[in-house]
Amino acid sequence: MDLTVHIGRLPLKNPVMTASGTFGYGEEYAEFVDLNLLGAVVVKGISLNPKEGNPSPRICETPCGMMNAIGLQNVGLKKFLKEKLPYLRQFDTRVVVNILGNTIQEYVRLAKALDGAGVDAIELNVSCPNVKKGGILFGTDLRALARLVTRVKQSVSSTVLITKLSPNVSSIPGFAKAAEDAGSDALSLINTIPAMAINIETWKPKLANVTGGLSGPAIRPVAVRMVWEASRAVSIPVIGVGGIMHADDAIEFMLAGASAIQIGTGNFLNPGATAQAVSGIVTYLERKGISNIREIIGRVDGTAPHNNTDD
């Protein structure tokens, strides 16, 4: 069984990755899942300096989902390189570092430092809905996105560049194409969807930040649609993210056009979700008589009539 997929020139032993912000720096999960089994670990978003994050409450539950407004709390570049990266390097898995900045210069400095440290890929976070500057501003302005991707691409030599797109745009193909044209090696989408929930007894928002990012199974159909649209618009690999809980969801994204997938909120419910997804994908391919997972990428038959008797 060949589970190898490629993110640009980076081969992954299987398509299962973790989603940034849901897997800590890997060590939080080490007792629940063998990290050696995963295609890649994407770590919590890293900024130049440590970030404290937002006040609590930071999360709340919604139907088939959750909202968060963590505010990108992270240990900062220096501590990441010194304490977190060496830990992850012990494992036979790709290490992808999600980065975030307020300015293009900050992204460039982060990318250069990580390129020199030899991480396998950098994921540009241009889509976090929970911070006031930077982040989502790049993800929702075509020209700003193109400038950022171009500059970061110029600043790295060996590291694969993934751009994580925001769902908060009117045309995902346009943003996907802009990132590709600017030199991104791959795309990941979607990030959480900006959302709000209100406590009807207190008349106050349920999150201290007022709004937050919606994740979980509730957003999966939106993410599948966006992955399908984006993957048809570009020739670089697309990584599907959004409400993937198990292997069946991962397969759905790959049929839509994803070359790999990231599991996020699903890890909170089941800390072994990623490894179980890998074994579930193998079982699926065996059942279908498929020996190479790349055969299913983008193979959705968008024209055939179907019935939903298996739902």
Next chain:
Amino acid sequence: MNRYFKAKIRENLPLNNSNNLLITEPLDPVTEPKPGQFYMITVGNSYDPLLKRPFSYLRTTPDTIQFLFTVRGRGTALMKALRKGSVVDIIGPLGTGYPLPGTRCTPVVVAGGTGIISLFSLIETLTRRFHVLYGAKNRDDLLLLHELERLGNKLVVCTDDCSFGKEGMVDAVLRELLADHESLSTSCTLYACGPKPMLKAVSGIAAERGLRGYMSLEENMACGFGACLGCAVKTIRGYQRVCREGPVFPIRDIVWEQDY
């Protein structure tokens, strides 16, 4: 030992209208918890509600972990409906526990409402004389009274509506105790768990009198093991995770930012 395991429901006994005793029987070898630690439990078999819920354990036996829970919302209503013989996913034990008191310290346990559940496992391990101050809204909300009386220490119960014990809030009872027992001001270790307004008031008393102690906090959390950062609270060392650095924190460490 795995901290993510399946457990069979041996009993789910209603204690009154709003409280149940859930006796779970782990199907895998599990780690022994320390007083003050907690577990994340799956409450339903669908994605709505999505997240596991955190619960303090009440006690363990060689083959069971027991929880006492109050029905507050959809998640706990589903948990009340769990049938004997069904199997749930559990992660735990999680978080820090209550540090035991020093040899010369008198433990003073201050519980508000369901906070008594977290503190009960500590109380059962205390070997020297201690005080328990326990407040609830009314008589019906008081839990574990017989067990607390059986433990034979100094127990003061109060209710907001005077339906049982003294009238008033438990922080006022703490002030009275400290006024009546001058020696406690230099030799007690406070242990507190309860609603935020109560914990904030206890923190204030501790700060005024220079008392040491620990309190267990409750926050919304998605994972329970340190990954989501959803349960962070403000401390003198910046934001810390209730699920990992807590739920038990030194009282002096908590920075109270809001009015409750």
